[in-house]
Amino acid sequence: MSSTIAIAPKRRRLVNLRNFRGFRFISWSVLAFLYLPLLHVVIYSFNSSRIATIWESFSTRWYVKTLHNTDIQRALKNSLQVAFVATIFSTLFAVLAALGLVRMKRAGKTISWALIGAPLIIAEIVLAVGTLAFFIAAGIPLGKPGMMIAHTAFCIPFALLPINARLSQLEAAPFEAAADLGANEAQILRRITIPLLAPAIVAGALLAFAISIDDFITSFFIAGPGSTTLPVYIFGMIRSTVTPEVDAISTLLLLFSGIVLISSYVLNRRRR
Amino acid sequence: MTVAQTEKAKTKLKIEGRPGQTSPWLASPTVIFLFAVIGIPLAITVIYSLLDRAKIGMGVVWTFNPKAYKDLFVIENLDGTTGLDTRYLKVMWNSFKYSGITTIVTIVLSIPIAMWIATRAESKRNILVAAVTLPFWISILIRTYGLRQIIDDNGPIGWIMHKVGDANYHIIYTPIATVIGLIYVFLPFMILPIYASAERFDFRYAEAAYDLGAKRWTVFRRIVIPAIRPGIYAGIALVFIPALGSFLQSDMLGGGKTNMIANVIALNFGQARNWPFGCALSVFLILITLLFVWIIRKLGARTGTEVKLI
Amino acid sequence: MESKKRQRASYAAALAAVTALLLTACGSSSTGAANNGGGSAGAFPTSGTGEVHIYNWTDYIDPDQITAFTKETGIKVVLDTFDSNETALAKLQSGATGYDVVFPSDYMVKQMIELKLLQKIDVTTFPNGGGLKTTMQGVYWDPKREYSAPWMYGTTGIACNTKAEPKCANIKSWHDWFTVGLPKMDSLKDQTEVVSAALRATGVAAADLCTTDKSKYSAAADLLKGFKPAVIDSDSGIERVIAGTSNVRMAWNGSTHRMTEKVPSVEYIYPSEGLNLWADNMVVPVGAPDLDNAKIFINWMMDPKNAAAESNFTGYDNGIVGSDAFMNASMKSDPAVVVPADKMALISPTPACDQAARDLYTQVFTTWLGEQ
Numbered sequence: 001m002s003s004t005i006a007i008a009p010k011r012r013r014l015v016n017l018r019n020f021r022g023f024r025f026i027s028w029s030v031l032a033f034l035y036l037p038l039l040h041v042v043i044y045s046f047n048s049s050r051i052a053t054i055w056e057s058f059s060t061r062w063y064v065k066t067l068h069n070t071d072i073q074r075a076l077k078n079s080l081q082v083a084f085v086a087t088i089f090s091t092l093f094a095v096l097a098a099l100g101l102v103r104m105k106r107a108g109k110t111i112s113w114a115l116i117g118a119p120l121i122i123a124e125i126v127l128a129v130g131t132l133a134f135f136i137a138a139g140i141p142l143g144k145p146g147m148m149i150a151h152t153a154f155c156i157p158f159a160l161l162p163i164n165a166r167l168s169q170l171e172a173a174p175f176e177a178a179a180d181l182g183a184n185e186a187q188i189l190r191r192i193t194i195p196l197l198a199p200a201i202v203a204g205a206l207l208a209f210a211i212s213i214d215d216f217i218t219s220f221f222i223a224g225p226g227s228t229t230l231p232v233y234i235f236g237m238i239r240s241t242v243t244p245e246v247d248a249i250s251t252l253l254l255l256f257s258g259i260v261l262i263s264s265y266v267l268n269r270r271r272r
Numbered sequence: 273m274t275v276a277q278t279e280k281a282k283t284k285l286k287i288e289g290r291p292g293q294t295s296p297w298l299a300s301p302t303v304i305f306l307f308a309v310i311g312i313p314l315a316i317t318v319i320y321s322l323l324d325r326a327k328i329g330m331g332v333v334w335t336f337n338p339k340a341y342k343d344l345f346v347i348e349n350l351d352g353t354t355g356l357d358t359r360y361l362k363v364m365w366n367s368f369k370y371s372g373i374t375t376i377v378t379i380v381l382s383i384p385i386a387m388w389i390a391t392r393a394e395s396k397r398n399i400l401v402a403a404v405t406l407p408f409w410i411s412i413l414i415r416t417y418g419l420r421q422i423i424d425d426n427g428p429i430g431w432i433m434h435k436v437g438d439a440n441y442h443i444i445y446t447p448i449a450t451v452i453g454l455i456y457v458f459l460p461f462m463i464l465p466i467y468a469s470a471e472r473f474d475f476r477y478a479e480a481a482y483d484l485g486a487k488r489w490t491v492f493r494r495i496v497i498p499a500i501r502p503g504i505y506a507g508i509a510l511v512f513i514p515a516l517g518s519f520l521q522s523d524m525l526g527g528g529k530t531n532m533i534a535n536v537i538a539l540n541f542g543q544a545r546n547w548p549f550g551c552a553l554s555v556f557l558i559l560i561t562l563l564f565v566w567i568i569r570k571l572g573a574r575t576g577t578e579v580k581l582i
Numbered sequence: 583m584e585s586k587k588r589q590r591a592s593y594a595a596a597l598a599a600v601t602a603l604l605l606t607a608c609g610s611s612s613t614g615a616a617n618n619g620g621g622s623a624g625a626f627p628t629s630g631t632g633e634v635h636i637y638n639w640t641d642y643i644d645p646d647q648i649t650a651f652t653k654e655t656g657i658k659v660v661l662d663t664f665d666s667n668e669t670a671l672a673k674l675q676s677g678a679t680g681y682d683v684v685f686p687s688d689y690m691v692k693q694m695i696e697l698k699l700l701q702k703i704d705v706t707t708f709p710n711g712g713g714l715k716t717t718m719q720g721v722y723w724d725p726k727r728e729y730s731a732p733w734m735y736g737t738t739g740i741a742c743n744t745k746a747e748p749k750c751a752n753i754k755s756w757h758d759w760f761t762v763g764l765p766k767m768d769s770l771k772d773q774t775e776v777v778s779a780a781l782r783a784t785g786v787a788a789a790d791l792c793t794t795d796k797s798k799y800s801a802a803a804d805l806l807k808g809f810k811p812a813v814i815d816s817d818s819g820i821e822r823v824i825a826g827t828s829n830v831r832m833a834w835n836g837s838t839h840r841m842t843e844k845v846p847s848v849e850y851i852y853p854s855e856g857l858n859l860w861a862d863n864m865v866v867p868v869g870a871p872d873l874d875n876a877k878i879f880i881n882w883m884m885d886p887k888n889a890a891a892e893s894n895f896t897g898y899d900n901g902i903v904g905s906d907a908f909m910n911a912s913m914k915s916d917p918a919v920v921v922p923a924d925k926m927a928l929i930s931p932t933p934a935c936d937q938a939a940r941d942l943y944t945q946v947f948t949t950w951l952g953e954q
Binding site: 020022023024026027030031033034035036037038040041044051052053054093094096097099100101108111112115116118119121122123124125126127129130131132133134136137149150152153156185210213214216217221231234235238246247250253254257260261 | 295296297298299300301302303305306307309310311312313314316317320331381384385387388389400403404406407408409410411412413414415417418419421422424426427428456459460463488492509513514516517518519520524533534537538541547550551554557558561562565
C-alpha cells in the first residue's frame with residue numbers, strides 16, 4: 001500500500017473504482033425499491049379503513065380481527081406442521097445425499113444431481129400439476145401428508161446448498177488423523193463429519209423451513225380438506241375482498257420470519 | 273445453482289478420495305425418494321400430454337392422442353377451416369419477452385449495486401448483503417402483494433404521479449406491472465451471484481489498468497465485466513428460468529390478461545379442464561428450460577466458468 | 583306490519599315468475615311451510631360432536647354465523663375455500679375425502695351427480711326440508727332435491743358507478759357493454775359468463791346458449807375482439823369499486839348490493855338481451871367423514887333465520903321460504919337483489935352445456951384472453 005501512495009502524484013485520481021458515478025445512488029434506490037412495498041404492508045396494516053389502499057386513520061382493528069380469526073389460526077397451524085415435517089425430512093435427505101454423492105460413480109451422480117436440482121430449474125407450476133396428477137393416479141389423498149411429501153422434495157436442494165458448500169471446504173487433516181488412529185467410517189461420521197457440518201445443517205434446515213412456509217403454488221394445487229396453509233389462505237383473501245387484514249397477517253408473517261432469522265443469527269454467533 | 277471457477281472444481285476432485293467420506297449408498301434413500309416424488313410426476317406429465325382428455329370432469333382417458341401438441345400450434349377455426357394458432361405462440365412470446373426484459377433490467381441494476389457493496393468496508397458490506405438476502409426469506413406472495421399496493425392508482429406512487437401532474441398514471445394490471453413485479457421478485461437472485469464474483473475480484477487490477485491510462489469505461493468493460501461474468505451467468509440462470517415459469521406476478525399484477533405459460537397451464541387444470549393440453553404446455557416449458565440450462569452451461573464453459581446445479 | 587306483508591307478497595310474486603324459467607323438470611307443487619319439523623325429525627341428528635369440514639367459495643359465508651352454529655350445536659367448523667366450480671370438482675374427483683359439505687353451482691351439481699361424487703341425502707326429509715321456495719324445487723340439476731340443498735342464488739349483470747363514470751348509465755345491453763370501451767372497466771374471469779353474454783349480445787336466444795353452431799361462436803368471438811377491460815379477474819371487486827379503481831364491471835347482483843351499501847351511486851344494470859340466473863347449493867360428497875354433522879349443518883343453514891343472516895352477509899337471496907322476514911330492509915328495497923317485475927323476463931338459468939359446446943366456450947374464451 002505504501003508504494004501506491006508513493007506513486008500517487010502520477011495518478012489522475014486515487015482509488016477510482018469505489019466511486020463510479022451514480023453507483024451509490026442506484027444502490028440506495030434499489031434497496032428502497034426492495035423494501036418500500038414491505039414497509040407499505042406494515043404501515044397499512046394499522047389502517048382503520050376497510051379499503052387496503054386508502055389510508056384513513058391509525059387502528060389495530062385488523063390485528064384484533066386477525067388474532068380472533070380461527071381460520072387463520074388453523075392455516076398457520078397447517079403451515080407450521082407441513083414446514084416442520086418438510087424441514088426435518090428434507091434436511092435428513094440432504095445430509096445423506098451430500099455425504100453419499102461425493103463418492104458416487106459418474107452415471108449415478110449425474111442422474112442423482114438432476115433429480116435433486118429439478119425443483120430449482122423446473123417451473124413450480126409444472127411440478128405442482130404433475131404432483132397433483134401423480135397423487136390422483138396413485139390414490140394418495142390430497143391433504144397434509146401429501147403436502148409434506150411434496151414440500152420435502154422441493155426443500156431438499158435448498159437444504160443441500162449450505163451443506164454441500166461446507167463439505168467442499170472441509171480440510172483433510174482431521175479425517176486423515178482419525179483414520180490413522182484407527183477410527184472406522186461410522187466413528188468418523190459421528191465424531192468428525194457431522195460435528196463439522198453442524199452449522200451448515202442448521203443453515204440448510206432454516207432455508208428449507210423458509211421455502212416450505214412461503215410456498216404457495218404447490219400447496220394451492222395439492223391442498224385437501226382442512227389443510228389450507230397460510231399463503232393459500234392469504235391468496236384467497238387477495239382474490240376476494242382485500243381489506244387491511246391481509247396487511248395485518250402479512251406483517252405478522254414478516255415478524256415471524258424476522259424472529260426465525262434473528263434466532264438463527266444469534267445461534268450462529270454463540271457457536272463461534 | 274452456483275458458479276465455481278474451474279480451478280475450484282479441480283480441488284473438489286481431490287476431496288473425492290478423502291478418507292472419512294461414507295459409502296455412496298447413503299445417498300440412495302434421497303435418490304429413491306426424489307425419483308418417486310419428482311421423477312414419476314414428470315413422467316406422468318409427459319404421458320398425460322399424449323392421452324385423450326376425459327369426456328366429463330377432470331383427468332384423462334387412456335387412449336393415445338397427440339392432439340394436445342397439435343393444439344399448441346394449429347387452430348380449428350370456428351368457420352371450419354384450420355390454420356396456425358397464434359394464441360399460445362403469443363403466450364410463449366410474452367413469457368420470453370417479460371423474462372428477457374426482467375433479466376436485462378436486473379443485470380443493469382445489479383452490477384452497480386454488487387460492485388458498490390463489494391467495495392464497502394467489511395462491516396458495512398455484511399449489513400448490505402444481509403439487506404439484499406433478506407427478501408429471500410419473505411413470501412413471494414406477500415412481496416408481490418406489497419408491490420401491488422405500492423403501484424396501485426391509490427398507492428404512494430400513484431399519489432406522487434398525481435402530484436407531479438400525471439393524472440393518467442395507471443400501470444397496475446398492465447404488462448408493465450407484471451414486468452415490474454418480476455424484476456422486484458428476482459432482483460436479489462441477480463445481485464447475490466454478481467456480488468459473489470465482484471467480492472473475489474481484486475480491484476487492484478482495475479486500478480492498475482487505470483494507472484496505465486485506460487479510460488474509466490474501458491476499465492469497466494475490459495476488466496471488471498469479464499471478472500464478474502461468472503456471476504452474471506449464474507444470475508441469468510437464477511432469474512430468467514424461474515421468471516419464464518412464474519405464475520403469481522402475471523396473475524396478481526397483470527390483471528388476469530397478460531397470460532404467461534404458467535397461467536395457461538393453471539387455466540387448463542381449472543376452468544378449461546384440459547389436462548392433456550396443460551401437460552403438453554408443461555412439457556414444452558420443461559424442454560425450453562433444459563435448453564436454456566444447456567446454453568448457459570455452454571456459455572460458461574467457453575469462459576472457463578463452471579455453472580452447476582447446486 | 584301491513585306494509586311488510588305487502589312487500590313480502592310482491593317478493594313472492596317476483597319469485598314465482600323466476601320459477602317458470604328455472605323449472606325444466608316438472609316441479610312438485612308443495613308450498614312448503616318453513617320449519618314443519620315433519621315425520622323424520624326423530625331420526626334426524628340434532629346435536630353432534632367433532633367437526634364439520636366445509637368447502638365454500640371465498641367470502642361467501644358469514645363468520646359470525648359459523649360461531650353461532652358452533653355455539654348451538656357443539657360442532658366445530660373447518661372452512662376451506664375455492665375460487666371456481668372447476669377447482670372444487672378437481673378436488674372432489676381427486677378423491678379428497680374429507681369435505682362434509684361443498685357449495686357448487688347448479689350445472690356443477692349436475693356433473694358431480696353424473697360422476698357419482700355426491701351422496702343421496704334427501705333434503706326434503708330434513709326438518710327444514712319442507713321450507714324450499716318453489717323456485718328451488720324441481721330444479722334441473724337435481725329435480726327431487728335428493729343430493730343438494732339450496733344456498734344463495736343470484737344473477738350476473740353489470741355494476742355501474744353512475745357518479746364516478748356517468749357514461750356507464752348508458753349501458754343498456756351486453757352489446758353496449760362489450761363495445762362501449764370505458765376506462766376502469768372490469769370483467770369477470772369466468773368462461774361461462776363472458777361467452778354466454780357475448781352470445782346473447784350477438785343475438786343468440788337464451789334457450790339456445792348451448793348451441794354447437796360454430797358460426798354463432800364466431801360472431802361472439804368477433805364481438806369480443808374489441809373488448810379490452812382493465813382487469814379480468816374472478817373476484818367480486820367490491821373493494822376496488824369502493825376505492826374508485828373500478829367503476830364499471832361485470833358483477834353478480836349480491837356483490838353489487840354490497841357495493842351499493844358503501845357507494846350509493848352504484849347501480850345494477852339488467853342487460854336487455856337477458857342475464858344468467860345461477861343457484862349455489864350445499865351437497866355432501868361421497869366419503870364425507872361425518873354425514874350426521876353435514877346434515878345438521880345443512881339443516882341449520884336452511885332455517886329461515888339463518889338463511890336470512892347469510893343473505894344479509896352475502897347480498898344474495900336464498901332459497902328458503904320465510905327468510906325474507908329476517909332480511910335487512912336495504913336488501914328488500916334493492917333492485918339488484920329483488921328483480922323488478924319488468925326485468926323478470928330477462929332472466930334465464932346459466933346454460934349447462936355438454937362437452938362439445940363447452941369446448942367452443944373454451945375456445946372463444948381463451949382466444950379472447952390471448953388477445954388482451
